[in-house]
Amino acid sequence: SSELTQDPAVSVALGQTVRITCQGHSLRSYYATWYQQKPGQAPVLVIYAENNRPSGIPDRFSGSSSGNTASLTITGAQAEDEADYYCTSRDSSISRDSSGDHVVFGGGTKLTVL
Amino acid sequence: QLQLQESGPGLVRPSETLSLTCTVSGGSISSSSYYWGWIRQPPGKGLEWIGSIHYGGNTYYNPSLKSRVTISVDTSKNQVSLKVSSVTAADTAVYYCARTYTSSWHTFYLWGQGTLVTVSS
Numbered sequence: 001s002s003e004l005t006q007d008p009a010v011s012v013a014l015g016q017t018v019r020i021t022c023q024g025h026s027l028r029s030y031y032a033t034w035y036q037q038k039p040g041q042a043p044v045l046v047i048y049a050e051n052n053r054p055s056g057i058p059d060r061f062s063g064s065s066s067g068n069t070a071s072l073t074i075t076g077a078q079a080e081d082e083a084d085y086y087c088t089s090r091d092s093s094i095s096r097d098s099s100g101d102h103v104v105f106g107g108g109t110k111l112t113v114l
Numbered sequence: 115q116l117q118l119q120e121s122g123p124g125l126v127r128p129s130e131t132l133s134l135t136c137t138v139s140g141g142s143i144s145s146s147s148y149y150w151g152w153i154r155q156p157p158g159k160g161l162e163w164i165g166s167i168h169y170g171g172n173t174y175y176n177p178s179l180k181s182r183v184t185i186s187v188d189t190s191k192n193q194v195s196l197k198v199s200s201v202t203a204a205d206t207a208v209y210y211c212a213r214t215y216t217s218s219w220h221t222f223y224l225w226g227q228g229t230l231v232t233v234s235s
């Protein structure tokens with residue numbers, strides 16, 4: 001099971017704003033990173049270090065964080081934004097199942113643009 | 115422009131060792147600025163980080179896979195390798211290699227197209 005929790009599915013009307021959330025203990029210490037994955041394709045980085053966009057990512061994508069929750073917001077969703085979105089972060093917690101630095105992924109959110 | 119290409123057998127028998135290679139073109143794997151990671155995705159499921167390596171040898175592994183995984187770098191071939199031992203059907207997945215920056219080794223900026231590995235007898 002993922003150590004970051006995401007809603008399995010979210011929908012948004014074309015042109016409206018949608019927020020995809022990600023919850024987890026590691027987010028209290030480390031920034032969230034977000035990836036977009038379309039069917040049959042490799043993931044693409046859309047937000048890193050909480051709210052930074054790589055070159056080529058539209059500015060309608062933004063990130064934010066509060067406490068143990070990170071959010072990816074798409075302002076004015078387009079049809080081409082329909083995809084799966086994954087959050088991830090670094091984690092350095094020591095538990096029964098882990099020790100030392102590692103990376104955790106959320107389970108993913110399927111975004112449907114209506 | 116840097117590109118990553120995964121390659122290896124598409125079918126592996128249960129209990130055997132899965133071996134994949136990621137060939138880097140358009141840049142050097144020996145750059146101190148980069149880490150190289152492996153991530154996998156079972157069919158219809160989410161992403162799972164396997165591990166990451168710097169050409170100098172420093173590695174990070176997923177604790178849940180650490181006992182079965184080895185990641186290495188071959189600078190002469192500009193390749194990163196992944197080995198997963200004692201595989202089961204649960205290791206069936208698309209395997210991706212990806213590039214990160216040393217300053218943020220946990221952020222995957224560039225991905226290969228992925229290669230599907232099926233574990234079956």
